[in-house]
Amino acid sequence: MLSAQSSAGYRRRFEPGRPRMDKVFDASQRLSISMGEMLGLLRALTESAQKKETLIIAGDTAGLEAVLQEEAETASEFKQKEKELRYRADGLRRAAGLDGKNVKLKEICGLAGDAAWRERLTGAADDLAAALERLARQNGKLKALLKQRIGYADYMLNFLHAPDDRFSSYNMLGGKEGSPESFSLLDCHV
Structure with a gap:
């Protein structure tokens, strides 16, 4: 038989409008497990981004392709x-x-139900x-590195590509080669 004080405590904890602590505890445990798994995946993605940076600098496209495949699976x-x-x-x-x-x-x-779980979950959220x-920082570095590589590749392609009007080669008399109306350097000075 329950005493009046203990039955009042029972009613206070399990009133229909108040959360049941066992449900809150179970939900806290599940959330903690999910947060731990997410943290592990974030660390794996960060390591993958660091590997990509190293491979891009080294110019290892075969290695980069393997890391990208692995990263796609981790991202999924x-x-x-x-x-x-x-x-x-x-x-x-x-539940709360x-x-x-x-x-x-x-x-x-x-x-979360008690202070220890609140602290644990809040710490996991901070992590x-x-x-x-x-x-995000590592991906920012990768983005800048890729932009730099693309810019250099564009520069080299434009340099090797057929010359346009901005870049000209000159013959021995100072005129543009290949242009029908070549001016000499003397014509420009006069």
């Missing part, structure tokens, strides 16, 4: 895990009784944000 898995993470975060939000769809992940992490920032 990342996309699936991102959907799962959103689903798990929404599950914790619902919070309304609204546009709630930030860090706010959802603050809904995810830091990993995303590292990946």
Whole structure:
């Protein structure tokens, strides 16, 4: 038989309008697992971006192709895990009784049942944000490197391509070669 005090505590914890702590705990665990998996995939994508940078600098196109294939698979898995993470975060939000769809992940992490889980999930959210920032920085470096490589390739192609009106070669008398109306240097001075 329950005492009046313990039954009041039971009613207070499991009232229909209040979240059930067991559901919040389960949702917190699932979210923590999803966040850990996402963090691992972000690290793999960052390592892949670093490998790409090294291979681009070295000019190793065969190695770059293999890394790009591996990265495509990781990116596909990342996309699936991102959907799962959103689903798990929404599950914790619902289990905690919070309304609204546009709630930030860090706010959802603050809904975990006890302080240890809140701290753990908030730390994982911070780790995810830091990993995303590292990946964005690495991708920015790759973008700049590729632009530089493309610019150099364009320069060399334009240099090797047939000359246009801007670039001319001159004959021994100072006139443009290949043009019917060649002017000599003396004509320009007069």
